[in-house]
Amino acid sequence: xxxxxxxxxxxxxxxxxxxxxxxxxxxxxxxxxxxxxxxxxxxxxxxxxxxxxxxxxxxxxxxxxxxxxxxxxxxxxxxxxxxxxxxxxxxxxxxxxxxxxxxxxxxxxxxx
Amino acid sequence: xxxxxxxxxxxxxxxxxxxxxxxxxxxxxxxxxxxxxxxxxxxxxxxxxxxxxxxxxxxxxxxxxxxxxxxxxxxxxxxxxxxxxxxxxxxxxxxxxxxxxxxxxxxxxxxxxx
Numbered sequence: 001x002x003x004x005x006x007x008x009x010x011x012x013x014x015x016x017x018x019x020x021x022x023x024x025x026x027x028x029x030x031x032x033x034x035x036x037x038x039x040x041x042x043x044x045x046x047x048x049x050x051x052x053x054x055x056x057x058x059x060x061x062x063x064x065x066x067x068x069x070x071x072x073x074x075x076x077x078x079x080x081x082x083x084x085x086x087x088x089x090x091x092x093x094x095x096x097x098x099x100x101x102x103x104x105x106x107x108x109x110x111x112x
Numbered sequence: 113x114x115x116x117x118x119x120x121x122x123x124x125x126x127x128x129x130x131x132x133x134x135x136x137x138x139x140x141x142x143x144x145x146x147x148x149x150x151x152x153x154x155x156x157x158x159x160x161x162x163x164x165x166x167x168x169x170x171x172x173x174x175x176x177x178x179x180x181x182x183x184x185x186x187x188x189x190x191x192x193x194x195x196x197x198x199x200x201x202x203x204x205x206x207x208x209x210x211x212x213x214x215x216x217x218x219x220x221x222x223x224x225x226x
Contacts, residue, residue: 100158101214
């Protein structure tokens with residue numbers, strides 16, 4: 001069964017550094033998403049992306065965050081200047097029309 | 113010292129028993145709900161969904177019940193197995209196309225004892 005794949009599985013970075021989290025959505029999916037889960041808490045919506053533009057973003061997704069689909073397969077989340085409170089699991093998800101979200105296994109981001 | 117972070121509701125069952133996990137929602141306009149399972153170190157995995165024009169839907173070993181009057185849904189797992197141990201989230205799915213968005217609940221940690 002096709003899967004959403006995310007790399008790296010764990011990223012450690014220093015406060016103030018830029019990080020790029022990478023995702024390869026399922027190939028025939030049209031809609032792409034990033035969600036975040038702080039340890040022990042619920043999964044929170046960050047941003048949705050369709051047709052090469054952001055469809056919706058949450059209040060968490062401030063100017064420090066950006067997303068990009070640089071080619072036909074990758075979907076990236078960039079955090080320009082990381083803060084301690086950005087430490088979380090970041091999940092990429094994708095879906096096709098009229099189907100549920102399929103999630104990747106996440107990237108654990110640790111900001112020190 | 114003071115603990116930090118949310119404490120998940122927990123449910124502990126014996127292998128072979130049936131499990132019932134509950135979820136409440138607040139928005140009367142919500143019309144599509146999904147249950148996700150999250151195993152340790154993995155992303156949420158789709159289990160079953162239900163639309164508001166139904167009050168029950170069955171899958172393999174799982175049943176979702178929806179009570180719109182009291183804004184409550186439940187996930188029933190029959191003959192629970194150790195592999196069912198995970199955090200279970202209900203989610204409210206709204207919109208369609210590029211406006212589709214999931215809002216997750218807090219989750220319930222299910223532990224299955226052999």
